[in-house]
Amino acid sequence: MSTVHHDPVTLPADDNVNAYTFCVELKGSQWFLQKGKMIAYYGTIDFNGVGHGRLDHLTRTSFHSPLHASDWVVAEGSGKMLLADRAFDVNSYDLEDGNLTIRSGNLLAFQPSLALKQSIVPGFLTLLGTGKFVAASNGPVVFMEPPIRVDPQALVGWADCPSPCHHYDHGYMTGLLGGLRAMTGLGGASGEEHQFEFAGAGTVLLQSSEALLAEQAVGAPPQQAGVPGGGASGGQGGRSGAPGLPGQLGDLQRRFGL
Amino acid sequence: MFRLQESKVLAVDMTGDAVKAKNGSMVAYDGEMAFKKLSGGGEGLRGMVTRRITGEQMTVMEVKGHGTCWFADRASEINLVGLQGDKLYVESSNFLAADAGLRTGTSFTGTRGASQGNGLFTTTVEGHGQVAIMSDGPAVVLRVSAQYPLTVDPGAYVAHQGNLRQSFQSGVTFRTLFGEGGGEAFQIRFEGDGLVYVQPSERNTIAGDV
Numbered sequence: 001m002s003t004v005h006h007d008p009v010t011l012p013a014d015d016n017v018n019a020y021t022f023c024v025e026l027k028g029s030q031w032f033l034q035k036g037k038m039i040a041y042y043g044t045i046d047f048n049g050v051g052h053g054r055l056d057h058l059t060r061t062s063f064h065s066p067l068h069a070s071d072w073v074v075a076e077g078s079g080k081m082l083l084a085d086r087a088f089d090v091n092s093y094d095l096e097d098g099n100l101t102i103r104s105g106n107l108l109a110f111q112p113s114l115a116l117k118q119s120i121v122p123g124f125l126t127l128l129g130t131g132k133f134v135a136a137s138n139g140p141v142v143f144m145e146p147p148i149r150v151d152p153q154a155l156v157g158w159a160d161c162p163s164p165c166h167h168y169d170h171g172y173m174t175g176l177l178g179g180l181r182a183m184t185g186l187g188g189a190s191g192e193e194h195q196f197e198f199a200g201a202g203t204v205l206l207q208s209s210e211a212l213l214a215e216q217a218v219g220a221p222p223q224q225a226g227v228p229g230g231g232a233s234g235g236q237g238g239r240s241g242a243p244g245l246p247g248q249l250g251d252l253q254r255r256f257g258l
Numbered sequence: 259m260f261r262l263q264e265s266k267v268l269a270v271d272m273t274g275d276a277v278k279a280k281n282g283s284m285v286a287y288d289g290e291m292a293f294k295k296l297s298g299g300g301e302g303l304r305g306m307v308t309r310r311i312t313g314e315q316m317t318v319m320e321v322k323g324h325g326t327c328w329f330a331d332r333a334s335e336i337n338l339v340g341l342q343g344d345k346l347y348v349e350s351s352n353f354l355a356a357d358a359g360l361r362t363g364t365s366f367t368g369t370r371g372a373s374q375g376n377g378l379f380t381t382t383v384e385g386h387g388q389v390a391i392m393s394d395g396p397a398v399v400l401r402v403s404a405q406y407p408l409t410v411d412p413g414a415y416v417a418h419q420g421n422l423r424q425s426f427q428s429g430v431t432f433r434t435l436f437g438e439g440g441g442e443a444f445q446i447r448f449e450g451d452g453l454v455y456v457q458p459s460e461r462n463t464i465a466g467d468v
Contacts, residue, residue, distance in 0.1 A: 003399075005400070006401065017398055020395045020458035021395075036411075039456050039458065041408070042408055084395070085458075085459070086459045086460070
């Protein structure tokens with residue numbers, strides 16, 4: 001029950017107000033913020049797009065994702081600002097000279113002491129350095145140790161560089177019948193034939209539901225040979241980046257050497 | 259007597275008294291209850307005409323009896339508000355229930371309503387008693403005082419009470435047109451003395467992507 005009445009004095013500084021709302025304190029400082037996640041603020045706070053000329057220096061040191069530039073703004077000023085996203089759980093995390101890769105739709109805000117970079121894995125962003133960031137998840141976040149296989153929809157991100165790869169259940173995929181089953185769904189598909197596998201040292205962050213946060217379409221990375229998701233054809237096959245879902249005709253054709 | 263069971267079900271204990279509630283929001287009751295649809299929100303012919311004209315439509319029923327009645331609506335979070343003679347402004351879509359002794363009406367909101375896409379009018383509840391309002395995720399109650407004015411995103415605004423002035427702020431500049439806007443182009447600023455309820459979620463507003 002929320003009979004608690006908050007004012008700038010009782011609101012926490014850089015901490016959760018409740019499971020769904022996070023309060024950021026600005027004292028002349030700056031935070032990067034995904035557009036539209038601010039629900040209310042006390043004090044005087046300005047919001048400027050990252051392309052704003054005055055923020056050139058900040059962008060140069062902390063923002064290296066031109067694809068996402070139109071979704072991000074810089075909040076600066078003094079006061080307390082509340083962040084929330086579709087009544088999803090929000091939590092803050094501290095990085096200490098570390099690295100963390102997160103699904104782009106889940107990241108709400110971060111301190112400029114961190115540097116945001118586009119991950120090689122399409123749709124993910126990597127944060128490097130020391131500082132605090134705020135992320136949303138549908139249901140509380142669970143931390144897991146590799147080696148682990150996770151459902152693609154439950155994956156929020158990973159820290160300290162475990163190696164992410166795709167895993168397909170082998171028995172399901174083999175033979176003509178397997179291929180047909182994958183294509184048509186006839187004969188029973190559990191919906192769990194494809195996972196992400198993490199190997200190596202680090203931590204994997206999962207959410208306790210399979211509802212994804214909506215992501216903005218941001219286009220593709222520059223068309224360059226060797227860039228995953230870049231759209232430029234590699235060696236043979238011409239498909240790079242995330243493989244298509246099992247069951248696409250392209251996969252079958254390739255399997256039978258057509 | 260209003261009480262919450264968990265955060266998404268409202269239980270009302272009644273001893274012959276009545277409550278106004280959103281039509282169809284009863285989920286269970288024990289004892290003896292009578293349900294009566296109140297045309298025009300029980301605001302009389304004038305209220306009915308006003309609601310029709312303003313588009314701030316609200317279908318409510320009167321529940322009267324002895325026992326306990328439980329209300330809920332689409333698993334929305336429910337927040338209780340106690341009124342001591344002051345006035346609560348709430349969007350009709352966020353209204354769940356109120357003591358029958360409270361007066362409900364409509365009021366002009368101006369540009370704030372327009373920026374929320376909820377129309378130019380809002381519902382008011384006035385008097386002494388309790389009100390239950392709904393939000394997407396538990397509402398955060400923020401106090402506004404002379405030294406601490408508050409700025410709210412129109413999509414997250416749910417309700418406010420007390421003696422507050424609201425003004426509409428637009429941050430639309432030439433940069434917005436080039437997609438370099440601040441993302442918070444429309445804001446409502448509250449000044450005065452009172453409480454504002456915001457939800458941890460944003461409705462789709464016309465300003466959503468600006």
